[in-house]
Amino acid sequence: MPEIRNLTYGESFIYKGLINVKELYALIDKWFKDHGYEKNELWNFEEVYEDGKQITLKIEPYRKISDYAKITIRMTVHLRKLQEVVVEKKDLKLKLMKGDARFVFDTFIVTDYEGHWETKPFYFFVKTIAEKFLYKSYIDRYEEVLLRDKEMIKRELKSFLNMQRF
């Protein structure tokens, strides 16, 4: 079993208003690709109800920083009560969605994800010692990278949704 170090859990923001869902999804997918993350889509649900469309998306893109550790951002997107609206912008008619959106971010570092250091008790002991003392600064450096990446994607989404940014 790999060891998972949780950095942030349940960080979220909520938005209510006009959303271009197709472009939102494209932005998320493209952003993770451009920043060297591997695609890992866990859920992709889309349901049409009487009060509108409901979309649930759970993605867990990861970036391998070495053979030993990888950084992961788990992002859950809940889009509720989405109704199609036509908006006129610069003499152009755009089809957009109106509804509620909730974005949840969890970040974690997974070490020994291939499970090489857990086959024997001695290996496990060596791994723990190495992680606590020898390898600590190396892993800590990637904590900063992960948190920065999470803030960047959050800022990108807020900018896309035209939200207030601080």
Add this chain to the structure above:
Amino acid sequence: MSFEEPVMAPLDIRYKGIYDLDGIYKLMRQWFDDRKYDFMENLYKDKVASPFGNEVEHNMTPEILVNDFIKFHIQVITKFYDYKDFEAEIGGEKKMVSDGRFFIKLSATIEFDYQNRFKTPFQKKLLFFLIKTLLVRYYEFKYYDKLTYDLYDLQAKLKKFIKMESEYNAY
């Protein structure tokens, strides 16, 4: 001794609304034919489950021989609940469409040594050592990644066909 390794966590698509069941089936079939997969269908079930509609289930296990040593397996499990056919006018044209909810689960495995050439215990250990330790990166780059992104391609095509909002695939 052949052994199979999963390449990724299963991909899950769930949808509720109006769709085209025949189209989904044909699209998947065409995708496998284009890539020269040997198409196999373990299960095709259509039963009248409730007054709300039928329950249609497919289980497909296409596979392809990559070389003398490696074989790709893909498993597609689809289940359509409350499946009902009705005629609708789409773009001024009358067309048969379906209503209901469904899920499609895509998963893939790689089978090593499918010809069972490594038979003795020593050979088995050697095989395991080669694949899991010595050549692990080579296999990851050459085969695991290819199969993973092939599966994402199929998923994206399905999403595009169903006209889901998340049809985009950057990879």
